[in-house]
Amino acid sequence: MALARYLGRRAIWYVVVLFVALALNFYLPRLVPGNPVDAIVANLTRGGGATGEAARETYETYMREFGLDKPLWQQFLIYIQNLFQGDLGTSFAQYPASVNSLIGEALPWSLALQIPAILIGWIVGNALGAIAAFKGGWFDRGAFLSSLFLTSIPYYCLAIVLLYVVGVQLGLLPVGGAYSFGLSPEFSLAFFGDAITYFWLPFWSLVLVFIGGQAVGMRSMAIYELGADYVNYGRGLGLRDRTITRYGFRNAMLPQITGLALSIGAMIGGALVTELVFSYPGVGTLLFNAIGQNDYPVIQAIALLITLAVLAANFAVDILNGVIDPRIRAAQTGER
């Protein structure tokens, strides 16, 4: 059917974008003049971190892996090939750790932080916006202004303030890390109980800003829908208020749902600096460290993952829109 054809076209387009992203991902770090491996190895030996033997081994591994003696296009193919095998490379700075393992350690923390934040923020924010739109008056004005304020502050600013006020001054919650020193991650209740205390501050700093954004958006949509013609018509036919409200919110929710999909897609890169503020061992901290140590494979891999997630989310939004909104379905299939 027409929708499937349209989505097929979109899928191809996303593949094209992905290719461009891969090319950028591959090429940009190579803009650094000189042979990066030389510099790395030089760093390693200078820092006293490796003897002559080990240094030569490292050097050869990298040359092999990146095929730096081969022409650029071949290097790119090797890169793609490695990717398809799920191999994101080996870390420079934490040799011989593989990038996969590093990301595998960091990613769960980022996700654990953001999934609840996004979901709860979305639900609460939309509810707040809807109620504000419906009630109007002082509640509306207060909710609107505070939401506007919250959403315009950068995430990390709120994070810093929260950390200072709650963590340092009031000393209620721990100020950094994901779990107490001396414990190691495991699926036990004790660990969970400990980790949760470290979880609160970063969680709240994310959730509050997200609530603000959702509330502002939902409120606008709800106000718009509440003034629509079908509301008046429904009333004129004797429908109960709550039936009509149901219609309105169903329409107002549509863009909010797609917004949720997009936010989920942006999760990996979504809280980079917040993690830094709280020394939370997620992808953000990993990236930060990698940048500091010029660990290109890690930087590249994280960039790639973020791009992949965002593209996947966009595609999901295309599908979602086609399914849940009959107008868009008509426009998409009719237009094309």
Place this chain on the structure above:
Amino acid sequence: MKISNLTPRFWVAAALLGFTLLLGAVGPYIVNTDPNAVIGGLYDPPNGSSIAMWLGTDNEGQSVMANLVYGIRTSLWVGLVAGAVATLIGVIIGLVSGYVGGYIDDILSAITNIALAIPTLIVIILVSVALQTRTPTILALVIGFTAWPWLARAVRAQSTSVRTREHIDVARLSGARSITILAWDVLPYLLSYVVMAFVLQVSAAILFEATLSLLGLGPSGSVSLGIMLYWAIAWGSVRTGAWWAFLPPTIMLSIISFSLLLLQSSLDEVFNPRLRRGKLRRRRAAAEERADSQLAAASPQVGEAPAIETPVTTGGGR
């Protein structure tokens, strides 16, 4: 743009921004201290001994006050330059693409859409990592060269619609060259949108730079608000309670971000008369704003960039 149409929101935003600009422009002269000069120990608390000590010292014993005002200057500079570059590129590409149409439009649109789909922050990070020297201007250029796609798309949409209007035909018939038509007949219609977009770009650029600095990719050798925060966090000023080291840049960044967004939303009312009359009107048209900002939904709302800056998709590559 009548003065009477400017709402309290506008004046609040303008006042906040004016205060910031003042600090950045005049501050350095008042504080009169080199931000790199060591005037005290590690995280000396503020005291009233001199203006330079009003906010104590940072992790290198330098005056926080001095760093703050110079930092504001740098951040504003980066924001303005990046905003100008991004707006310029976006407007030009959008105008040409929308007005000329044909295969030029196809090519430019394809480029725009691909650029739009790739998260801006990622590209900026990748480029910054590869740079050897990172001055504020270079960073501003990098940001500017990557932040234009959403604006190009919006301008293209508008110029496509203006293209079909009659006064363009008149201009064309009277022999005006395309460039002249673009500049004198098409652009004025888009002016209000371009001004608002510029404001958005500046605020996004300032926040981009802050994020970059916090990740360690900031301008080397200069101080900016982001860099101040970077050092503050790296040296644990939050944990030790040295609030004078991290609160000032935090507050300034929040003020800048807040006031620019406020300004943008109030300017929307000025340029779009439908939004003006009465509260009921204003509320109902806030939703039209919302609809318009589907276009700007692709615009970077940074801080934690990739989250909201991905575009709301529309049909196909156009």
Place this chain on the structure above:
Amino acid sequence: MTRLLNAEHLRASYRTPDGREVTAVDDVSVYIDEGEVLGVAGESGCGKTTLGSIISLTARPPLYVDSGTLEIDGKVQDLGGNRQVERTWRGSIVSFLPQGAMNAVSPTMRVRDLVYDVVRAHDGSIKKDEALDRARDRLTSLGLPARALDAYPHQLSGGMKQRTVTIISTLLNPRLLIADEPTSALDVSSQKALCDMLLEMLEKRIIYGVVFVTHDLPVLREVANRIAVMYAGKIVEIGGAAELTERPRHPYSAALLGSVLSPEPRYRRIRVAGIPGAPPNLANPPAGCRFHPRCGVSYPECHTEEPPHVGDELRFSKCFWAQKHPGEAVPLQKVTSDDINAGDITADGYVHGENEPEDATTTTVAEVSA
């Protein structure tokens, strides 16, 4: 003929955000008998849509009903102040066909969902199949395809949508249907189809009366039994459709008719004239007869006194001229744009020196309610 509607002394105003109160419908009384189509005609901003929303009980802020009484089929409802209207009146006793059915159904709903909700709101125990069957029967008996029920609004054409919405509005067999500019957004053949459907409904006793609000006089001549002409919030003339259009007894009606293009042969030769000036500012209406600044046959008393009610409640005219020329038709307006240029009448309808408002901005009802 049994009386269907007694609407008496209806008064409603718009309250603007800056505190002004503009009376859009000023002491209007209308009467409709069973089986009648009453047309309500007038320029934009005269209050006819407002009147329609009052009678159909769909007035909402910034429009507030100040006072009045509605008696439909023996049931009485007082209006105004904080008096609540029983929810079930809407839709089952008096129903409403909105202008531009384009957006009358929520864009993410199918028609049948709205149908079910409407029927269920008045009869909680009804099953979905029953409700849909009823709607399907209604559709087919009036010549519409049953598949319209399964469609989303954007899948229906303009004319189809308008007729489908008409069916939804009359699904509960209301006594009175208020149709607000139902033909304005349609092409001519759709207009005819819609009017035919309304008349068929009347014939089949699905509804018992129609109030047809429109600015389109030729349509009223075909469809309405009686026509009420409104100006500046008041009814200035009511009469049988054929009679009023041939022999109007109010200068405004005459002017309105004179400004209508009619392709029919016997009207083709008559020159079309506009009505110079503009409707008055309802926040500060002219003294005396509200039409006098634009009237070509006014008398001195028109400037100061309320014009008298000339005729009975089903056929009357509120005019001094009509009083002085009983039974006669008003000749076509003698006021032309030359008169305005001569300086006797200002462009927005005020005779110089009289009742000109201080501030230049005129607020028409249309602006406030937009």
